[in-house]
Amino acid sequence: MTYCVGMVMDRGLVLMSDTRTNSGVDNISVFRKMFHWTVPGERIVALMTAGNLATTQAVISRLEERTKAPEDRSIHSLLEVPTMFQAAVETGRVLREVVLETQEENGEQGRGRFTASLILAGQIKGMEPRLFLIYPEGNFIEASWDTPFFQVGETKYGRPILIRGYDRNLSFEDAVKLLMVSFDSTLKANLSVGLPLDLMVIERDAFAPTHQKRIEASDAYFESVSSGWSEALRNAFHSLPDYSFYREAERD
Numbered sequence: 516m517t518y519c520v521g522m523v524m525d526r527g528l529v530l531m532s533d534t535r536t537n538s539g540v541d542n543i544s545v546f547r548k549m550f551h552w553t554v555p556g557e558r559i560v561a562l563m564t565a566g567n568l569a570t571t572q573a574v575i576s577r578l579e580e581r582t583k584a585p586e587d588r589s590i591h592s593l594l595e596v597p598t599m600f601q602a603a604v605e606t607g608r609v610l611r612e613v614v615l616e617t618q619e620e621n622g623e624q625g626r627g628r629f630t631a632s633l634i635l636a637g638q639i640k641g642m643e644p645r646l647f648l649i650y651p652e653g654n655f656i657e658a659s660w661d662t663p664f665f666q667v668g669e670t671k672y673g674r675p676i677l678i679r680g681y682d683r684n685l686s687f688e689d690a691v692k693l694l695m696v697s698f699d700s701t702l703k704a705n706l707s708v709g710l711p712l713d714l715m716v717i718e719r720d721a722f723a724p725t726h727q728k729r730i731e732a733s734d735a736y737f738e739s740v741s742s743g744w745s746e747a748l749r750n751a752f753h754s755l756p757d758y759s760f761y762r763e764a765e766r767d
Contacts, residue, residue: 516707517548517668519563520694521634523646523658525683527725528636528717531694532563533668533702535709549713550575551637551724552582552593558639559722560593560602561715565667566631566651573613574631578606599645603635603655611653632667636717644719672704673697687716687726692740695730699741712737 519532532548546568551561562578564571581592588595596602610633617629630651638644646658648665658665664677676697685693691714701708716726730737 516705517565518670518673518698518701518708519548519565519634519667520664520673520677520697521563521636521646521648521658522664522677522681522690522694523636523644523683524663524685524687524690526687527719527721528561528638528644528646529687529690529694530561530563530634530636530715530717531691531698532713533698533708534711534713535707536568543709545709545711547713549715551715552578553723554594556640556722558594558637559717559724560599560635560637561717562606562636563634563667564631565633567617567629570610570613570617570629570631571633573617574606574610574633577609577613597639598642599635599637599639599647600657602637603647603649603657606633606635607649607653607655610649610651614651634665634667638717638719638722640720640722644717669701669705669708673701676700687718691716695737695740696744699737699744710737 517533517535522529530549534545534547535543536546537544548564549561551559553559578593581589582594591605593602593605596605610631614630618626632651633649635647635649646665647655649655660683663681663683666674677693680693698712710730710732712730714728714730715724718725
């Protein structure tokens with residue numbers, strides 16, 4: 516399992532993903548799930564992956580093949596398409612092709628398997644930063660101010676934090692803190708999501724990562740957020756009014 520979040524803000528985009536692909540007492544694998552391509556001063560396209568590892572690696576490899584030297588580039592390269600919408604169309608097409616090919620190669624056993632979901636984010640010069648959620652079938656939806664963030668993977672534990680804490684006017688620093696709380700809640704509840712985490716901040720009109728970091732288990736700031744959030748929850752719980760078995764009876 517995995518957990519990835521893409522968030523659109525007034526100032527740009529914030530992305531975070533975990534790196535765990537297998538979990539068990541003695542079977543833990545770490546693979547990067549966040550990738551990006553840039554044309555300095557002109558565009559940045561980032562992708563986060565969740566699902567079958569063979570499928571997602573095949574998708575990334577095919578997209579990477581298209582980003583060769585300019586004279587060899589395909590018109591379908593993420594570095595050549597005219598809009599982020601077209602980038603989502605091409606990425607969805609590649610994902611659908613890989614899923615169908617892999618399922619067909621595996622016959623009956625492959626049906627319903629080898630699927631993946633993707634979060635695509637980025638900006639092309641002269642246009643707005645955009646965020647898309649791409650499904651295994653290749654179709655997709657775009658983020659809006661009504662739906663300003665997307666999650667893939669193990670979404671349920673971290674979603675309430677995002678719903679309560681998100682504001683489009685958040686600073687990048689507060690947005691990162693909000694994502695860390697969301698990921699910490701997920702890590703605490705599900706062993707199939709694990710550190711290290713990958714973080715990328717993309718500021719509007721920068722066309723390059725404004726900030727990138729791999730957050731290891733030893734990261735002091737992440738540990739302070741984790742322990743501080745746990746303590747804040749305990750304090751909030753104890754500050755709530757006490758429930759009484761006898762209050763209603765006394766009123767009667």
